[in-house]
Amino acid sequence: MGTNDPTSGTRPPRTVWLWMGGAAAVGALAALLVMPAPPDTDVANGDPDLAAEVADLLPEDSAVGVSVALIDGDEVTRATLGTTDGSTPVQPDTAFETGSVQKTLTGTLLADMVRTGDVELDTTLDEIWTDVDFADDNVAGITLEQLATHHAGLPNIHSDIANFAALSLHNYFGTDPYRWESDPVEAAAGLTDEGPNSDTGHSYSNLGFSLLGQSLAEVSGKDYPALLTERVLEPLGMAETTLLTSPEVPPNGAEPHRNPWIRVQPSFNPPNAPSGVGTWSTSGDMVTLLRAGMAQDFPALATAQEPRVRGNTDSSHDERVGLAWIRWNVNDTELTWHNGGTAGSRSYVAHTDDGRGVVVLANSARVPADTIGLKLLDPDMPESDSSSNIPFLATALSYVFGAGAPFVVLLRMARQRVTSWTQQLDKVAVVGTLLTGAALWTVSFRLGDADLIPAVWAVGAGALAAAVPLGAWRWRGLPRTRGPRPWWRWIDLTVYLVLVAAVFTGTLWALWW
Numbered sequence: 001m002g003t004n005d006p007t008s009g010t011r012p013p014r015t016v017w018l019w020m021g022g023a024a025a026v027g028a029l030a031a032l033l034v035m036p037a038p039p040d041t042d043v044a045n046g047d048p049d050l051a052a053e054v055a056d057l058l059p060e061d062s063a064v065g066v067s068v069a070l071i072d073g074d075e076v077t078r079a080t081l082g083t084t085d086g087s088t089p090v091q092p093d094t095a096f097e098t099g100s101v102q103k104t105l106t107g108t109l110l111a112d113m114v115r116t117g118d119v120e121l122d123t124t125l126d127e128i129w130t131d132v133d134f135a136d137d138n139v140a141g142i143t144l145e146q147l148a149t150h151h152a153g154l155p156n157i158h159s160d161i162a163n164f165a166a167l168s169l170h171n172y173f174g175t176d177p178y179r180w181e182s183d184p185v186e187a188a189a190g191l192t193d194e195g196p197n198s199d200t201g202h203s204y205s206n207l208g209f210s211l212l213g214q215s216l217a218e219v220s221g222k223d224y225p226a227l228l229t230e231r232v233l234e235p236l237g238m239a240e241t242t243l244l245t246s247p248e249v250p251p252n253g254a255e256p257h258r259n260p261w262i263r264v265q266p267s268f269n270p271p272n273a274p275s276g277v278g279t280w281s282t283s284g285d286m287v288t289l290l291r292a293g294m295a296q297d298f299p300a301l302a303t304a305q306e307p308r309v310r311g312n313t314d315s316s317h318d319e320r321v322g323l324a325w326i327r328w329n330v331n332d333t334e335l336t337w338h339n340g341g342t343a344g345s346r347s348y349v350a351h352t353d354d355g356r357g358v359v360v361l362a363n364s365a366r367v368p369a370d371t372i373g374l375k376l377l378d379p380d381m382p383e384s385d386s387s388s389n390i391p392f393l394a395t396a397l398s399y400v401f402g403a404g405a406p407f408v409v410l411l412r413m414a415r416q417r418v419t420s421w422t423q424q425l426d427k428v429a430v431v432g433t434l435l436t437g438a439a440l441w442t443v444s445f446r447l448g449d450a451d452l453i454p455a456v457w458a459v460g461a462g463a464l465a466a467a468v469p470l471g472a473w474r475w476r477g478l479p480r481t482r483g484p485r486p487w488w489r490w491i492d493l494t495v496y497l498v499l500v501a502a503v504f505t506g507t508l509w510a511l512w513w
Helices: 014-034 048-057 099-115 144-148 161-173 184-190 206-220 224-236 270-275 283-295 299-305 369-377 392-415 427-447 453-475 486-512
Strands: 044-046 065-072 075-082 257-259 279-281 326-330 333-341 346-352 356-362
Touching (some): 044 048, 048 075, 065 283, 099 270, 099 283, 099 299, 144 206, 206 224, 224 270, 224 299, 392 453, 427 453
Antiparallel strands (some): 326 333, 333 346, 346 356
């Protein structure tokens, strides 16, 4: 079925060049027009000076909404910036995902149950879960204190095929990566070659804290939310701190975002709530927690904050760990803190030994909540090692998929064969190449660096648009298919169409969900 392409080896006529230039300009402009505008973070409530200080600390195009509070002795200053969803301003009572800040409440719950004699710090898992057959005696012998101080030698999360699939879907479609995490007790029961040994140091584990919370619930005969409410939240007066019972954003909640353009599902997995999955609170409740810790008037919280073991040995701040709470020495100031992060939110709470405290809650994973909190406490504080840095991979994907792939498509239309092993163009290849380039270009929006996306997207759109009139000029001289098996070329095109449909669905989800 093959025929020679009369356009092969010839330069496009001037009219084609004009069409290409016009298409490139229109494509680039259209991409910029379609790109959603970053949320307006100029909308501010509360103390104007604090709001201005936070705005100065926010990287450009990083935030959707932020709620902050500063404690200085008996005085509390609050401010909010931005929106919960791109349009509704953040209010003082807006709830945010707290992520791993929830671990401090689970640690406090443990301290309270030790205080009342329900458990001991050296109570082991097999003493609580008497009906569970642990695959490894070393795991069965893990103590509650080891779980609470991240010295149990457990992995961060339990990895299996379901978790891998959930993470893969999350990376593109913005689904909840925590939804398919295993039940912590079942996960621990099946572990082998894990658990503490003579060389075990600090090893952060979400699995460990979920297991801790469920173990305390098992001892009490109540579920974790009810137990936490009775023993910690109600005594502290934290009425605005909630644990999700369904996978929806609370009515007063700030929708989580991977970056200002891309919303993601809220985290939800009740068995893993003790580690910070599906947990929400307000800056007001976080202030209540910090002030109780600073006043040392809630015995369980005071106990939970006391350092017990060495923390991350790579830390330059003499890191020590209590029952979840972390203690640093920064510029000769003792800092007690914890942070949190989900797929679309960031949180940071901290107080010093001289009566100062800070709360930072944000519904964008791009917000460096730790660094903002430290700088609000003291401008001379260092930037946190946990700041929300943009991964190198995201930058690479922005360039490779956002601009590189479209220019390869343009080159393919121009030269027909980019490499010696690339098949010569036929009409099926023209369609498939254009669709593949468009799909890869779209992927950069989902996975790339938000700082680069607008410019890179425009450049890539221009290249793709320019390839269309060039491909149309080639089209008239091309065979429908090349090679001895034309049916295989149609299968190729079908696969392209399915993949492209999936990619565009994910992008439309990001833009308009």
